[in-house]
Amino acid sequence: MNKITKYIAAIGVLSLMGCEKYDLIPAEYNSVLLIKENGSQEVTLYTDVNEKGTFEFTVMKAGKNPQAVTSAETEVMTEAQMTALGYSTNKILPAELYSLSTTQFQFGADNMYQKGSVVLNNDAIKTFLSTAENPAAYVVPIQIKSATSKINTEKNYFLLRPILLKPSVDYEVSEKEIAVNGGEATQEIFFTLPFASPWDFECTVATSTGSNLLPAGQYTIENGGKITFSKGSKRSSALRVTVKADLLGNYNLPLKISHISKEGVAKPTNDFMLRTVINKIHLTKEMLATNAQEPSEGPIANMIDGNPATYFHTAWSVHPTDDAHNFSVTLANPIRKFSFQYTNRNHPNGKPKVIKILGSNDGTNFTEITTISSGLPAGAATIYTSGVIEASAAYKILRFDVTQTYAGSKYFCLAELSIFGK
Numbered sequence: 001m002n003k004i005t006k007y008i009a010a011i012g013v014l015s016l017m018g019c020e021k022y023d024l025i026p027a028e029y030n031s032v033l034l035i036k037e038n039g040s041q042e043v044t045l046y047t048d049v050n051e052k053g054t055f056e057f058t059v060m061k062a063g064k065n066p067q068a069v070t071s072a073e074t075e076v077m078t079e080a081q082m083t084a085l086g087y088s089t090n091k092i093l094p095a096e097l098y099s100l101s102t103t104q105f106q107f108g109a110d111n112m113y114q115k116g117s118v119v120l121n122n123d124a125i126k127t128f129l130s131t132a133e134n135p136a137a138y139v140v141p142i143q144i145k146s147a148t149s150k151i152n153t154e155k156n157y158f159l160l161r162p163i164l165l166k167p168s169v170d171y172e173v174s175e176k177e178i179a180v181n182g183g184e185a186t187q188e189i190f191f192t193l194p195f196a197s198p199w200d201f202e203c204t205v206a207t208s209t210g211s212n213l214l215p216a217g218q219y220t221i222e223n224g225g226k227i228t229f230s231k232g233s234k235r236s237s238a239l240r241v242t243v244k245a246d247l248l249g250n251y252n253l254p255l256k257i258s259h260i261s262k263e264g265v266a267k268p269t270n271d272f273m274l275r276t277v278i279n280k281i282h283l284t285k286e287m288l289a290t291n292a293q294e295p296s297e298g299p300i301a302n303m304i305d306g307n308p309a310t311y312f313h314t315a316w317s318v319h320p321t322d323d324a325h326n327f328s329v330t331l332a333n334p335i336r337k338f339s340f341q342y343t344n345r346n347h348p349n350g351k352p353k354v355i356k357i358l359g360s361n362d363g364t365n366f367t368e369i370t371t372i373s374s375g376l377p378a379g380a381a382t383i384y385t386s387g388v389i390e391a392s393a394a395y396k397i398l399r400f401d402v403t404q405t406y407a408g409s410k411y412f413c414l415a416e417l418s419i420f421g422k
Contacts, residue, residue, distance in 0.1 A: 030065035034152035049264035077141035168266035175273035201262035214251035248420035311345040334394035338421035350413035354404040359395030
């Protein structure tokens, strides 16, 4: 019986000691306050759009007693306080350039966090920083303090640095090429922002100026050229341009943004270029022939390899014919209207000066279609584009006789060849 009494007494003493230890924990540790978005922070401010920027932060309650009732308030840190935390190079942004949505935070028994925000005057900050000696050093330094709770001194502050960004629309790509063969074709063009758009707005796209322009009646631009940017998206709706197949050859359609409904958003500095390739005939090496291939260099297939650094060269080391050197193209179907384009070899010799064009349907009997004796380029790597040539009949074989070169040689050389027809 004596042992039982002693055991009960011992348990009582231990219980009292446990209570005393619990009571020794300071009351201030019942709740600890901190800022979730602590340390160095950045906020993007869109300038020249007459808007203010916002940075939202969260004051949180932690600690032994999550039901504790407490409060906190914000204050702007001093440069001395920033230096003590290791931010000696930072400077404080003037108070008139921003405001706090609230400076007091009240926490009830069931309230674990409170939201606050810094509201910044974007354009005023831009003006101030434009003359500042070190604009990247300026921050809004905010910390919290409390008379009723412990503060987590490692997470009780943030230094908010403004990042200025002038919104600007640009092209997703600067140019595109569209092939149009037989019937009309449609090209989609997209525009972009460098960030997800905070707004819904429209842009109007119009044609611009330039050379070798696609005639106005040969294309349509959907929806009057209007495209939209939706809030939350970096990419615009599609601008659809439809090109007709009436013409022959390569044409340019330069486009530009003429109007943006959101004030302050900048337009692209350059035009977008839509390059149209209309009724280009696909050529293969089996379709090509010549009466004077040079055996040591420049096979005729080089004219259609898409590489202007390679070239076709007629004979100079042998004498295969007394006739003018030529090349011919055998088409899948006869054509009556056609045009052609060639690129001179990047070399001073072998530039055609006069070209006679003939047509045939049997490969034996040829009829002269036209002779081009002016306007052919003499320079290295230059490009010649013919006008539309209309023959008196449709021909399956087109032959190009070079009857004169600028250097007076019988041989000639070409880097690239394209033929358009229908």
